[in-house]
Amino acid sequence: MTWRGADFFPHDLKFPFSKWMPFCVIGSLVLNALSLGLAVTRGINFSIDFKGGSLIEIHNKTGVADVAALRAKLGALGVGTPQIQAFDDGSNVLIRLEQQPGGDTAQNAAIDKVKGALGDTVEYRRADSVGPTVSGEITQTAFYAVAASLVAISAYVWFRFEWQFALGASLALVHDVLMTVGLFALTQLEFDNNCIAALLTIVGYSINDTVVVSDRIRENLRKYKKMLLPELIDMSINTTLSRTVLTAGTVILVLTAFVLLGGSVTRSFIIAMLFGIFTGTYSSIFIASPVLEWLGVKRDWSGAAAATTAGNKAGTSTKSA
């Protein structure tokens, strides 16, 4: 008796992805524009890693903290207006001080003042201070990291597939990054150094997904040389759908465990990754593939390209409206 698994995912799905693509592409463009707009107008809640300043997390030994009293006490210290936020059960408090004038060393002085004012009445869970020099570097490094990974990955996809795939993949990645930025702008979740790692992971996961779909498309291009491109792409996506959903599902399982049990330090980082799984999966289907359809791609990978490309273009009925 073999222990059999449950093959619960329906087969022979024939979702007409190509029909939905124009709407989705337009929808994505709108959402991306919105994300950018939000990021510019409402701004992103950058942590001290990027803004500079200080962050102190305290645990009030006597129970729920009196935030108003804290605010008054710390406001009088001459370190600017502290931003105070209680979380968890109310006894843990986050105190944020903006960047103090006076360069790098002034940040420590601010923390010392706060510690002096609060003394032993609280337990100091963590204290971070970042001066302007380092925060500037973190910002720059973050930007380079994201840009470098986009370039490197696109290059690899170009090397393994055709340029149309690489273009589609790059646009999909850009879409994912923009959407994640929009998420942070919308929810005002704190964007810290870890969130850059989350962004890069999202890039990694999204390209993973895109490569799987592209791989199947490439295989089918060779196998079904006469099939119209939209139909072929639809078939490729439908047949890989079970894998896509199942894998996304397992990763979501793991990340959800972290969201629920992982504590506050990594929360925004994990939430970003969770969101990224969804956009990553979405972008492989509704961004990378439409680009492929629109650009057309050769069927016969031994070189007789010209004749078939015309056939593809005629078959693409889903050029954007």
Place this chain on the structure above:
Amino acid sequence: MLHFERWKIWSIVAVCLFGLLAGLPNVLGSNFLNDRWPSFLPHSKISLGLDLRGGSYLVLQANIEKLKQNWFDSLINDSRKALREAKIPYTGLGKNADGVRFRVSKPEDAAKGLEVANKLRRPISMLLGGTGAADLDIKTEDSGNLILIAPTPEALSQRIRGAMDAAMEVVRRRIDALGTTEPSIARQGTDRMVVQVPGFDDPTKLIDIIGKTAALSFHAVDESMSPDAATSNGVPPGSRIYPTEKQELERNPGLPKDYLLKLVPEVEGNELIGAQAEFDQNGRPAVGFRFNTNGAIKFGNYTSANVGHPFAIVLDDKVITAPNIISAIRGGSGIITGNFSTEEATNLAIQLRSGALPTDLSVINQRTVGPSLGADSILAGTRSALVGAAAVAAFMMYAYGLFGLFSVIALAINIMLLFGCMSLLGQTLTLPGIAGIALTMGMAVDSNVLIYERIREELRGGKSAIAAIEQGFQRALATVIDSHITTLVAGLIMFALGEGPIRGFAVSLSIGIVISVFTAYTVTRLFVAMWVARQRAVTRNIVVPV
């Protein structure tokens, strides 16, 4: 695809076993590890990052500009002295952004002025990897009347490196005095250092301690009695017992463990203006040092009156070396010879400089994690990872039956190998690193999902069990590799550009992904192959579990 030669099977087993052994030091107690764990097996453990252990993390920036200015100031002093001795009238002796300049008042002195400047040059120490070239660039302008003295870039960077070495030595010494466990002090770039002190969450105190300048002094040795006699009978007035520095004792076990020295130093540390590792006239490593004018006079007087006797160099109340005076040293420059290795000479020079070289260090970044948050983070991270792992395992077994079980076992081996690798490489585990491990689990499973879904497809297409399984593994391989490489690219970039926690995440993700190609693909394939072989022997009609 389903046939594994004997040797391949054994190699796979060997790799897994090695991973297990590499990871074991993390769970064995230190007593067992030190005494009974064979020495040919790996010993290194994973270290916990500060965000899990609690502690302080500081980034200190050295004031390079001030270093340059100090050098220029001493060049100005030396120039002034030399010009006066050579009786050359001069004007405009001063410094600008690049160096020192002066102008000879009488054009006929131009050549002599140039000679004076040339004499100020010193070779860049070859022991620190320098080329032995001169450290100053001397140029003239205005038909030789204006003399410009500027440090060469090589000399400047070597001086910065020397200052950083000295500063790091001071910091290390200070922190050791706190008695904390395993502090780490590492250079970052050319002019910064990163100090991590686990378990110590008072950064203000840490900064205070680091900021104090080291106290260096030169003492006469009191030879009226041995240090042991002084300890039992009482120290003679005007003298004091100084213990020998621990590292020095480790380097030279033959040294006495303490010395009896005169209390008042003959020369103060701040009168030492330089020390560097050199070669003596026999070509052996030695330490050359220089005093300023006052120090030179005092030192000259002392050494000429005490030839053949030892004198001691004391740093932070500990004796770092006690050489014998071979001859009077009047010029202010001396050389300490002994059985120094190159490394020892360099270290001694650093220690001498760490008393003499004031390098301003400012804290540009600090992070402190209190012990309770550290413990909470470990708990939360471990709990999430375990729950996540359990959920994934349950799902895989539900969806893929027996093959799902195979993939779960492969996943367990994956994690074990991951820990093994991280131990061997001495990597640090951070909280994002735990998340990286969890993510690796999700993505390792992806490979299996790819393979199994492909097998299902082939079965639906009408292939026989064995053919379907073979095709599944075959077709999936290219996709597995492609998708892993792309994620790896992201991981490597994070590793290259990130620091601290991000690097921890990148490490566990990257290593995990590389290992997962092996475990999720090859190890699973092995299990399936073994199962198929067993099934073939038993029945003609194999039922594939997926």
